[in-house]
Amino acid sequence: MLTRKQKLKRRLAQLVLKLRRKRYTWRRKEYTRLDYLEKRFFQLLARMREPLIIIILIHYFGTIGYMAIEHFPPLIALYQTFIGVSTIGYGEIIEMDSAGRLFTIFLDFASITAFFYATGVLAELFFKEDILEIYREWRMLKEIQKLSGHYIIAGYNTVAKELIRFLKDRGHKVVVLLERDDKDIKKELELEHVRYFVIGEPFKKSTLYLANIKKARGLITTYTDEAKNISIIVTARLLRPDRENFEIIGIAKTYETAVKLRELGANHVIVPDHIVAGRIAALIFHPHTFVVANILEKIAFGEESEIDLAEFEVKEGSPLEGKTLIDLDLRRRFGVTVVAIRRADGRLDMDIHGNTEIYGGDVLILLGKPEKLDKALAWLEKVQEGKIPLKDGEKQTA
Secondary structure, eight states, X not given: OOOHHHHHHHHHHHHHHHHHHHHHHHHHSOOOHHHHHHHHHHHHHHTTHHHHHHHHXXXXXXXXXXXXXXXXXXXXXXXXXXXXXXXXXOOOSSOOOHHHHHHXXXXXXXXXXXXXXXXXHHHIIIIISOHHHHHHHHHHHHHHTTOOSOEXXXXXXXXXXXXXXXXXXTTOOEEXXXXXXXXXXXXXXXXXXXXXXXXXXXXXXXXXXXXXXXXXXXXXXXXXXXXXXHHHHHHHHHHXXXXXXXXXXEEOSSHHHHHHHHHHTOSEEEOHHHHHHHHHHHHHHOGGGXXXXXXXXXXXXXXXXXXXXXXXXXXXXOTTTTOBHHHHXXXXXXXXXXXXXXXXXXXXXOOOOTTOBOOTTOEEEEEEXXXXXXHHHHHHHHHHTTSSOSSTTSOOOO
């Protein structure tokens, strides 16, 4: 059995250890842009403390002075002080003698001095320090923490501008990562109606946390610099290792770099030179089908907002396995058409009809309006997971 003194020593030792751990954790915490803005905002707000205290003291001493010199009632004394300090100047509420008028002169002089001092502090806060801009960015970072299913775009350039436009047309929310605090870029983001951005090095965990990477749908890095892309992709994949639920897309100058980025965690890597060359070749090889080719390219690259393509993979053992396209009846249910099936062996089956059978490992290629495709994909996912039956009257699988 431990004595009372030994128990007390043990508790003190545990308390000291706990405090040391907390101190170490605090030191280890990275200082973020949100921390800076919050600290800076309250520092600037604290500058208003002295003018407010001076104004309150003037009202206090003015009220006490009128009560002592002119024997005014408390409410009348406060009222006389207020109309003098605020320079409203209604005149004397109650007739005063020489001592009261001399006190009024002193009080008004002190209030005018305090007024100019407070005006100078306010002008410095709003014009030199721009406290409103700091508050707006602070509030924006707080709002980002409430987002879900958004896309993070690292870098702001011509590629990012076009990408943001496409994503916004589809109703997706976007958070842009900026490397530095640039007023011109922030003004451009405002003109482009980009509501959310985070200032900080995009390869740092703290910056990605501020962009709410844990609830984001994906990240796109628009840099062509190999070192930046590698650091951003590696950090993002460490924070979100689930490839299926979090998509990372990058840009590479060469195929060798693209292979590296895929191995480091990117789901897809775009080589711009190859895309441009492919589009030019399509116009050369198919000059008479320009309109059709242009429409198909826009659909494939997501530029056409009225119609889109989507994929759905049928897993092995799925309730959809062994069913036909008539059984799915996607056209009647959602206005969506299955235009092709990518078989498990890699073969693309374009010769499909209502009796075409579906097998495990197949990828259904769907065509339709974006909102209808979303509904069809959600329904197929629920059927595949056994949450709902394929047809009315069928028993739901466990």
